[in-house]
Amino acid sequence: MSSFQRGQCIQGKWESISRRDFFGVAAAWSAATSMGLALIGLVKFPIPALFPDIARLFKIGKPGDYPVGTEKIFEEKKVVVIRDQEGLYAISLTCTHLGCVVSRQANRFDCPCHGSKFDSIGRVLSGPAPKALPWLKVFQLPDGKLVVNAARSVPTGTKFVVT
Ligand code: FES
The missing domain is CATH 2.102.10.10 (Rieske [2Fe-2S] iron-sulphur domain)
Known part of the structure; x- marks a missing residue:
């Protein structure tokens, strides 16, 4: 199996993950992290400046x-x-x-x-x-x-x- 080295453990079993899936997950995490940081910034923004x-x-x-x-x-x-x-x-x-x-x-x-x-x-x-x-x-x-x-x-x- 060529995908053995890129595998991940799901419920105790190693599953293969394609390069496309890997980059898709990485992009989703990156987007989620960016949105989270933006929300934190928004919360810390002075309320009078927003309203x-x-x-x-x-x-x-x-x-x-x-x-x-x-x-x-x-x-x-x-x-x-x-x-x-x-x-x-x-x-x-x-x-x-x-x-x-x-x-x-x-x-x-x-x-x-x-x-x-x-x-x-x-x-x-x-x-x-x-x-x-x-x-x-x-x-x-x-x-x-x-x-x-x-x-x-x-x-x-x-x-x-x-x-
Ligand atoms: S600021 Fe009141 S008359 Fe000029």
């Missing part, structure tokens, strides 16, 4: 934390959350001109960098800002906590209705 929205989600508490008239600034997130009679909404504090953080005034937002002014709901009163401050998506988790998604804007005037 950029996740990094921009943040909890703001429960609806009960926001009685009508409440306004809370999340400085680190550059977002203000406001509650009025119609609902609750979040406005980005990042100026739409060149990205400076606007400051809250009595009834408007002012940009300290180039002087843009926005009204109380973020519409441009004076430039150079080209557009309104974005309103951000607010939603509620099953446990009742509210979340702002700073990566998703909604049309100005879209409020989360507090029930």
